[in-house]
Amino acid sequence: MKKIIAREKLPELWAHLSEQGPLFLPIQDGPVVLFQPWFEGAEINLDAVNSAVSPKDLFLPREETFMHYRCSGKQLEMTPVEPGEPVTAFGVHPCDLKAIELLDRVFLGQEPPDALYQQRRENTTVIALSCSAADPFCFCGDFGVDPADAPGADIMAHLSDDSMLFESRTEKGAALLEQAGDLLADAPEETFSREAVQTADFNLQLEGLAENLKDRFDDPAWDQLYKSCLGCGVCTYVCPTCYCFDVEDFGHEAEGERFRCWDSCMYGHFTEMAGGHNPRPERKERVRQRFLHKLQYYPEIHDEIACVGCGRCLRSCPVNLDIVQAIKALGGEKIEKR
Amino acid sequence: MTTESGKKSRLIEEMKAQSGQDPNSCYQCGKCSAACPVTAALDLMPHQVIRYLQLGLEDELAESKTPWICASCFTCAARCPRDIDLARMMEGIRLSVLRCREGNKFGPADLTPEQLEKLPQQALVSGFRKYNK
């Protein structure tokens, strides 16, 4: 199903969609753009190249309560949290959607699947948005992402100067377009042709990298690479493919709730064990872990590098230590351009 | 001697506001009077002026010549162990006496145009300010 809407009518569409349930879209919040629930008067920024934090939040929220507990005497009572209402995600760029597919392999790719993740995934209709621009940090081309198309979307959307086009890819997507009713008009086929967006070329050689890295655990390159790292964890928090979390309780001995929340392998406490031992005591081990996880461990299991070239770590790292630098330092740079 | 304690004296309040000095910090050692170069000419000695202030003897103060004889040489202020700036206080009394006195107002209308022309602007402004409250 292909539909079109005039750009100035988009607010009506958002208002309509948000009546059906929470609608998440890129909202200008202070100096940054973030995926947030729509509200009256929100400043929607569809021109932003990328949100400051990836929309993985929608499926792996930074904080998610999953159970309440209560003890009275020797009785322990545990109540799981009810699933939430259906959600629409609007304006997810192809790289971010690709990242969600990578997360799917982690949370849904084995038995039993992660129930919380699965429930959110099923509950969400994703309207992907093709990129109309790239900034110097966008390098998704290296990871087979097409900035103009997101295969995993329920609806694929394209933005032009005066209108927005929607193409449903799944039943869920079609249903959504359907119920928008009169707000959308049928779109002619020819309006969907687009110019390709040029992404950055960092001259990377990714093929065979994972294999190559197997022997580079003790590579002297690590001794230099980690040095500038502040250990702040920004990269992991903005990254669309990082998925580590921690579980914590809130309450007291006899009553409270249990929730999970984002965590980062860049933190010392991440691997600290109950007895006090820490297998990754210093920044070097942590930096190595993060990059090897993206470039070697994940590909070993899922056959694909856990990076989509969204460029967030390049943009956000306060000391400009990012995955491109790491790949280059570890032999992932093309020797000569062919 | 009747004191007016309990009732706030306008003159004294005005004096306090003008000078920022508190007569109650004086313990009447008399050093100001001992140091004052014009004590002999005064009807009330400086420390007595403060005592009158403490007692609220407003009318008596208004009648006293002392504040008008005080030359503001600041010897009293320099000597005072209680850190009272007596010279300022005297100036405060002078101003308050003037301001509390009725029928002493004068304004531009009281001056002839010639006078107005001749007198320096600054003097006029300060004069009006002083005599017009």
Next chain:
Amino acid sequence: MPRTGVFICHCGTNIAGTVDIDKAVEASRNFPGVVHADEYRYLCSEMGQDIIKKAIEEQDLDRVVVGTCSPRMHEATFRKAAAEAGLNPYLLEVANIREHCSWVHKDMGEATPKAISLLRAAAAKAALNTALEAPRLDVEKRALVIGGGIAGIQAALDIAEAGYEVDIVEREPSIGGRMAQLEKTFPTLDCSACILTPKMVEAAQHPNVNLLTYSEVEEVKGFVGQFDVKIKKKARYVDSVKCTGCGICWEKCPSKAPSEFEMGLAKRKSIYVPFAQAVPNVPVIDRDSCLYFRKGRCQICEKECPPQAIDYEQQDEIIERRYGAIIMATGFDQLDPTIYGEYGYGQHPDILTGLEFERLFNASGPTGGKIVRLSDGKPPKKVVFIQCVGSRDKARGMNYCSKICCMYTAKQAVLLKEKVPDAKSYVFYIDVRTAGKGYEEFQRRAAEEYDVAYLRGQVGKIFPEEDHLVVRGVDSLSGRLIEINADMVVLAAASIARCDAPEVGRLVGINSDSYNFFNEAHPKLKPVETHTAGVFIAGACQSPKDIPDTVSQASAAAVKAIGLLSKDKLQGEACTAEVNQAECSGCLYCEAVCPYSAISPVEIEERYHGGTLKRTVAEVNPALCKGCGSCTVACRSGTINLKGFSNEQILAEVDAICLQR
């Protein structure tokens, strides 16, 4: 989970009248960790305590919460009871449901839930209580007295008499202090030397007293019971053992310097004893004026000394000793009145301070005991005394009353009349303050029988005219200007703290007030104690004082020191701070805010990348820590915690108290 027992006291109807005890007991049973709850009419009674003890044993309780009166009242009682039942006393917590609840609320509907809330907080805290042990500390049975004036001598003698060793450190060549400079003492007019000298001698001869004159304290380390002190014994250049005090050396010495003892009004020799009755009667050589030290020749004293006690090669000596207690008795100074230009002090020889004037009465003083003008040697016929020179003066001097001037001025006026019967005294005063036994009577006698004219007022100017001094002042009572042609003027200059008092205080770890007088621990209830345990203060170093007050305070300080020395072990504070050194970053902010210098840096070794790394961290000396917890807040990372009031415990209390329903 702990096994907590909650016990709630009715306190007759004091608590039960406004708190529904049954409800509180019932509610307590549901607190996390509570396995037993009970109530009793009077928990503090023998019976009540037995209930707690029995429950501890039978119910195998490891935490106890008592809901009773203020912990300031009976915490000790209940903790003792718990200890008797074999429980560490610090595992017991008190919930104050009387003073802070039943007595201040009238309505049972209000007081009961609040009491439950307080009990719940106490239970939450108790769950995190840990067994604590108060440290037991050794006591070195020796005291140090700093300052050899009458305060120091008295304190030392009292301690010595109680059977403990005591050292007096005096920086001058002789003990005696200010009192030795006085001629007579008010109000009885005893000869000061006559009552002081025997005490000085007694101190010198007492087997338990060790005099360290011409010495200064260099460093104090350690803490109550174990102060490690370094004392510098300055070189006298005279062998104290050989010297017989015969006096030939200072008789023969050709060079002179102003005498400190005579307030500079007379000269002394370069080898000298400060005054005739000096103890020890051993001279010192003043290097600054001695010809031999200045120019390398003379050596007359060495040649003349019969026992050959002169030793130019003598060096300063450092003595290190440990003391259980320290008494500070460093005395006072006199304010220099030159800041008062109107009085002309320092510009005319007949304008003196009280202490200078005092020296004129003394038979061995600068005038041989004759009261004469230093300008022309004639006896003064008119003497003006000015009081409050620098005292009660917030503008240029000290804001306080120096306390002794009214009395010594009256005394000097009386003595003057006795020495120069036709002399007339005038006293300019602001207020005459003569509180003290026999003081008022004495001052009145001066005014009535000795013809001393008291003028209520102050002096504005003094200037010389012909052979006299014109004193221009005012008598505020008559409202008249007064002009006196005086022969002499005596200024009752303020008594002030020793100029180096703050540094000396810092040495022993006590602080000073804004005038640099040492601070007592409590102005009423701990007047001789300081905030540093084991350090006591006596005499005018705390505030201006007369001799009887000084001596009383000295004896009081001595008693405190004796009390301390009489213990075999000291019980320290159990609730002290402790550092988790593994997490301490060594910034030492804790050290900066600790009022007891209980925290110090220490170097530790840590493993790092297979090797070791040295770094500095904080360490708490539990003997010094008093448990205020200021350090715990200065520590950003919570690395330093306070036992008994730990971060965990306080947060648990907050959490519990905020559970309203």
Next chain:
Amino acid sequence: MAEHNLEQIEKIREAVKQDLLGGRIDLLLGWEKGHYWWQSRPLFAQSEEDLEKLAWDSFCAVNLSRYLLEELKEHNKVGVLVKGCDARAFNRLLQDNMVPRDRVILYGLPCPGMLDYDRLAAEAGSVLLSITEENGQVVLITAEGEAKADRDEMLLDKCRGCIYPDPAVYDQMLLPPQGEKESPERFKKVEELEAMSAQERFAYWEKELSRCLRCYACRQACPYCSCRECFVEQENPRWQGRAYQPSENFMFHLIRAYHGAGRCIDCGECERSCPVGISLQELNRKLIKDINELYGDYEAGLDAELEPPLLTYRPDDPAAFSEK
């Protein structure tokens, strides 16, 4: 890169080369370029070859002093290039006993104020190829031509309130100092917020802090955050919950700022590091402003000998609450 700039780099390189090769220092902390000309990352130079990468331009914002904490564990003597804020950061660390003075050589550089690429790019409109600088102006070079912009307008936020661009402490000044700057706007935002009602202020901060990811980049970048274990990570007691509740956000940000009371050097690395652009510096500046007002002017990091104001007191201090 401008000629002038290359000259400066050469001068710096020459000065540190002697020391590094001569053994006076074992490591030099400086800057090198990132992927693009507007990026700089810390350089850890141990050889002449490393020094070839040395950069000094208008994009060297990273505060280097913090790296001393780690590098001094491995190297005996470390040299650091310090701008005004790096030097104040060094003093800050010195004051906290985090670095031994005698094992560090500070090479002072006067800071021109670092430029903000995002601002430059926005000003340029189209793809920004490079810039040059002259007379307080930035020349923006794009494919379409050149445009000029006022340099002060192009500064990073953190550099806008800077008063002390010259290092307060150094062993050797490599380029001539430029003197103190006026910053009338330093507390402007704080004052604006102060003028609001409590309700408005709360709304402002609640929104601002709602973006917080609790990544703690602000802390990691900060030269006053030198604790071995931060309160946020402590398990016992659990001061700071990990949940993204507004209350937890306030707890973290208030305490983070409070821990810098009297210690914050106002370098703005916290705000620069924040991936979601929270105006963290206003919290820090509020404390600076208040403490200066209440307890006398104090500029953290200027003099390591001066005791931080919250570690000392005067008996007659004023209070922000009634003392009656």
Next chain:
Amino acid sequence: MSTAVNENAAGWEPLIVAFCCNWCSYAGGDMAGTSRMSYPANVKVIRVPCSSRMSPMFILRAFQRGADGVLVAGCHPGDCHYSTGNYHVRRRLSAFKRLVEFTGVEPDRFEVRWISSSEGDKFADEMADMTNKIKALGPNGKMRDARWQNIT
């Protein structure tokens, strides 16, 4: 995301947490009790050895857990049992109070007072005064953790 406050306005009673130093203010509270003065039961006291033990984090924790007002009370300056504790508190909490106000908490919600052990009347007055002010302000939602209200 605004914090919801569940209390219905009619039956609402504020919760005020007062941290009192053991030697002066807590004793002042005892004195208020001994003298049978009365003050609202909304105030609940937590005893700390010295006001300098007061970490700002305790204050925030109280607000998080639902306190509508927080009071820290210590000895008058110069009277600190530990001699200098309250001088440090004055600086620390002055800075902190202004910071808390800066983030939008009404000034009356967090106060510091000096109350001596003899000032039972002052203790009672301050508690009543604080309660009245907080009642006028209404429930505090700022910095409150809504989750704590679900816990009993």
